[in-house]
Amino acid sequence: MLPEGDRLCPRCGQLIPAGHPECPVCTAPQGFLWRLERETLVVISLVLLALFFAITGFVVQRYHATQKALGGHWYQRGEAALNANQPQKAVDAFHTALVYSRDNSAYQMRLAEALIRANRLGEAEVYLRTLWVREPGNGTVNLELGRLGARRGEVSEAIRYYNNAVFGSWDSDPLDHRLETRIELCQFLLSKGERTQAESELIALIALERILPPDAALHAQIGSMFLQVQDYRRALQEFQIALKLKPNTPGAWAGAGEAAYEIGNYTEARRYLEKAVSQNPADLRSAQQLEIGKLILSLDPFARWISQRERIRRTVAAFNQARARVEQCAQSRSVNLQAKPATSPLQNVFAEAKKMRPKATMRSLQRDPDLIPNVMDLVFQMEQQAEQTCGIPPDPDRALLMIARTRGATER
């Protein structure tokens, strides 16, 4: 596409303007450089090259400085947006920051975090995986990948990355980060019902906890998680340490009470729970456990410190209470307890109770105290059957059920 009248020189390809008969380049007197020796020209080229290097170096230095500044500027904007809970805006800002500092891991990490907060998990994962390939041992990257897996419900994936994060490298406070990551892992495992795995992680956590400075809240937190995995003894130990370090640790009294209650140590449970309820009267769970605990202490015929007479009295009272519970339950479910032959489990157990009734008296038991365990076994059967048929029982019956459970555990 040449200007009208112009043409290209067939020899050198240069433009010959309209009206010029010859090529201005080919016919121009040749410059002085044309007459220099080849070797001299090579040296001149090298000198020019060195000059060009220097100029480019200067330009590149300024360019990098500008890029860095722009990257920092957009990163700050991203941080501000993230703090203002505007993840979408933060994503755009971090994207722009990465244009100016492409391989900045911190920017990529923040972008991934912003993407997660913007619920763009797929995109976040790509960035995190790229970072992971670059630094497979990076604790932060593994933690974020673990969180991503957790959010997606990919249990094995999440556990793998959480574990990588626990054993990974951290820029600062590695012990604290490892502890937090392990706690997060335990919470994730508990949320997924992986109790066995959670318990082993918690045991590892205790080892880690011992290295760190004493922290009552941390012990209480770990105690709560032990409660969730139903390792009540370790839970009780953790709560006790927490209370020793700081007697008013929130939740520690209630936790210790619950742990003692579940172990069957009702005397101690009562002590902890009374304290918990006095500190926080709104804690209904502790109040109820305290109530049942007290009932257990007053109803348990197997308690060590009571006299034989009291033991027999409690046995008879328990028998009458259980029998009444069965009758009440049968009535509510319209079950005829007198029907023959007995077809339902409730009818069977009531028939057994009917047979036992003559023996479950003060006089009879005083004559033969060895019958107490047999009577109590029937009491437990009646309570369990009533619970299965009619659901959650009133507090005195719950107390009997708890006694049954504790006794079963002790026998086992």
Add this chain to the structure above:
Amino acid sequence: MTDPAATNAPKAIPPASTAGERRWATLLLRLKKIRLPRVFLHEEGLFLLLAVIIGLFSGLSVVCFQISIDWTRIRLLGSALSPSPLRALLVPSLAGLGVAVMVIHFFPRVRGSGVNQTKAAVYIYDGYIPFSTVIGKFLTCALSIGSGQSLGPEDPSLQMGAGIASALGRRLHLSREKVRLIAPVGAAAGLAAAFNAPISAVLFVIEEVIGNWSAGVLGAIVLSAVSSVMVLRLFLGEEPLFRVPPYHLAHPGELLAYAFLGVIGGGASLIFVKLVCYLRPRLKALPRWSYYLQPAAAGLLIGIIGIWLPQVMGAGYDFIDQALHDQFTWKLLIFLAIFKIIATSLSFSSGTPGGMFAPTLFIGAMVGGAVGGVEHIFFPHLGGTVGGFALVGMGVLFASFLRVPMTSVFMVLEVSGNYSIILPVMIANTIAYLISLRYQPVPLFDMLSRQDGTDLPSMEEQRERETLRVEDAMRLPTEVVLRAEETVAEAIRRTGSSPHEFFLVSHRSGDWTGVTKETLRGLAKEGKGESPLSRVLPGALLPWLHPDQPLDVALRQIGDWPLIPVIHRADFNNLQGIISLTDILAAYGAAPDKDHRSKISLESSRQEAALGGE
């Protein structure tokens, strides 16, 4: 090209009129007096050294060029990823106006494809590329790409490299042959630095510009590419052009999806080529005054697209990176691919200087990402990553649009640094390339050069051309073949009934000679009838051929011989056939005149007819 130093050398320095000029003249005179050791007398050595120097200069130029584009973009469009609507509308159109003025008045040769201009330098202008083209490309492309025109920096980088090489080659008084070869050396350096991928650059130049692997040129090209990339990495870092997420082939069934990507990519490249080839001659045919407005109009249209899809503005590397990281939905990716095709066709056809490589990669990444996204919806169990599809898509468009299948495969490997992507790339690229070859017989670069009125050699045509071989022309050896141990009398007896005059003589050593009936009779008259032929025949050996050799070798070998033997490669006494000059000419005469070229002429004449009709 005659040596200007020899023809125009004045005897003394012209008298300087000012003090400055006098000082300059004195400096030059002193330089002239310097006598350095003549270490570069051997031109081959100088050529290789020059390749390194060219590589370094090209690398530095590309570094500065990339920085200029970036600075221009930040200054004109702002530092955000998406410019404000006002900037998106105003900047590309105003910059387009400025670019048009610069191109028309100062740098008329910067229009068009740098690849073709480098080829033109090699095949038409004896390696001459004016240095003003380098400056022009630098300035106009930095402005156009930086202002948001949908073009890329690779093609200009390639041409700048070629221009620098040409200037250095001429200044260093290289021979005409070397000056012709030096432009591709610079082109490889420029492209290698632009892509930060030396292997792909070397392959591209060999595949598209020079079309052969001669050791001398290859060495220089490799040296220049390596040195330019080294400079680039020194200044701009080791990072590849794209940050490619990790890839592995999750399921063999995924390959079917990649084959589908090949089909879609081939189709997309066809649309792209057809649109460019449709728009460009039509815009060129408009009145001359419109040349001032075309880049501005293209810029305005791109700006309008850019308000909604800012990704289509500029080279788009950052957005390719985002597509590789699965940052767009598949629907958006389809829109981006469509509008990038439109925007690039507008920019390029309007005469705005800039390259097509980056837009090709952009479109490929978007098409690939879209196919990957669709695969995720319909076949989630295959588990392929969108990034993998985007990466393969880039190779697919490169193979089908630019028609460089080898380069496309190596480019993806080099850019990703991941060998496990090779299978998808090979499958998809091959399918796309074959679709493009079938429905667009003329490659883009050839089409562009023909639109510009030049007929540069097409490397693809050379590759695809059916080569005539010796076996296509040779005859079976029905004539009598003599053995060197036979006596003259025996030979006369055996050849007596033959209608032919010339006979081949086979030697035990594997050599072949020839003898005429007349010579045999003469020997008999001289009383040498009982002598074996090996003793009495003249010593000149016949040249021989093998059946698989190209026929032009036969043409060069045959000389004045009436016929020469065609022998087995593993047994030199095993005569496979004979060939004469008449056989060779008959074979050339019978060969169909290249179908390909006929198709090209047909297509070009159709286009011209269409334009004329309008």
